[in-house]
Amino acid sequence: MNLLNKCIYTADMGNNDYTMNYFLHQLYNTSRQFNVHQYATVLIQQYSQQLKSLYDLGARKVAVVGLVQSGCSPNALATYGTNGSSCVEMINNAVQIFNRKLIPLVTKLNANLPGAKFTYINFYQIDAESTQAFRYTRVACCNLSSIGLCDPSTIPCPDRTQYAYYDSAHPTEARALILGGRAYRVQSLTDAFPVDISLLAQL
Template sequence: MERVLKMWYVVCILLLTFVQSPVHGEQQVPCYFIFGDSLVDNGNNNGIATMAKANYPPYGIDFPNGPTGRFCNGRTMADFIGDLKSLTLGIVTPHNTKDAFAELLGFDNILIPSYATTRGQDILKGVNYASGAAGIRSESGQQMGARISMGEQLQNHLITITRIADIFRDKNVTGNYLSKCIYSVGMGNNDYINNYFMPQYYPTSRLYTPEQYANVLIKQYSQQLRALYKLGARKVALFGLGQIGCAPFEISRYGTNGSSCVDFINNAVQLFNNRLKSLVDGLNNILSGAKFIYVNVFGMASGDASSVAEKMEMKVELSSGLFADMNSRRERSAVLAPASLGLGGSRQTQAEIGKPRPRSNRQPPRTTPRSRSEPVTNHHAEIEIGARITNKPNGEQREQRSFGSFGRAEEKENEMKREKEIG
């Protein structure tokens, strides 16, 4: 957890570069708008017909109010940014820097509400539009069921802006207000996980080479970001894609050929990331008053949790606008997920994930470790996010499984086949 907090502290420093000539005591950032997928979804999928849901245990076991729809045990990265006082606790140097963050950005103990739950003037603090399984392309993730694509999230944002304009009753005041807000956008994961690398459902890998597909995605993404700019956004943090090839399911499916991760997947992801960096530079050049930054999530995932200061470099280039790129030294451990984060303790452990295991009616699969220091290695079919029991109309109970945006819908069918073979 400390590693995650340190990394997001660095991200917050980048976000502070958005603020120019701050006046003491004046809140510089009145609101925070979030666009993305399951990495930052905080409940928008709860009320739609989709398998990509997280509003039941073991999700939310460390969240104050239990499961909320966040695809994690506690807060998402967006929550940490929104609550900077918690983010910097115990990490920054003296002089109450954490209080300065909260005062300057105005997000003191604030959790940005999901679009599905916003009411009244709550929208003035910001809105989270993110949706699990969503992507840049509208069809990405469709095998999971309903989801709110980037295009649809922009449509929802337009509705929010209309509501804000109704509150201020002045077009200029509304525009000025929106220009001070921070916008974080993280899209593209599902365009690979639940599209390009799922050929049984999507033709994209047959239609495009990895280079061509990255170009197609960036072209559409550029149009969407320009639309966001037209809706008043001026300070936008763009999150690159992470090391998808290091996800346990991808490793179990494709193997690593002696590497730590599935290299051809990570190589495809980097093609997208490199083009996204260039897009950021271009948008800053072309769009008047725009300040886009690029957050190198791929590099952050390669960092050493023991010393972010030593292993991570941060540079802000002003050649053609504001461009931030955080690069990690290329040091990779055989451990895919540090045991300190409770995600397994060895490459072998992670590689075993996804192997079929017999299920026992008397011993349900473990979903959480007994302690936070214990690796999560005994989860049956760990590519599945979780299970819950629902009642049919006739009172008969059945098990309903939900797959997150890093899972695979076809695993449900495969598991049924395995059970028949075992039986």
């Protein structure tokens, strides 16, 4: 338990709940059961219980990661179109509703759980700014299979540092390094709340 108390944990939940459930109207009826505000509330309630369970198992230092711009993925663009925008705004708006509930959740957990040191990483903002580093921000690095993953019979792009997305939904290593780097040490005060991971390690 002493060792578990000293470890740093990352918690990342919600992206698939939107892209692989709520907005898959043809497979799931979630969007007919809940509007976007209700759905975010339900997810946060479940997330809160899971984070408390993690705490009960010994975790004390936890970085809670916000959702990225899911509406900017090649999968979202191909599925819904943008209606003139650069991304699918209905998806990005929905994940932002969820993200805005994470800071109050982190604050509540820190106040109510003795010794807890939860922090929020604003991946949405970091993700939005990180795409400026890439030449190709809305297309995949590889030829896609019917399920949106890389077709194993083809060769991916030769220079992955130029692409934000490896397949239809997942970041390239170059983009992941930017996200992880700013989570560890912020470049903007709004990248993390209340502290970044480098400071969390010192607590």
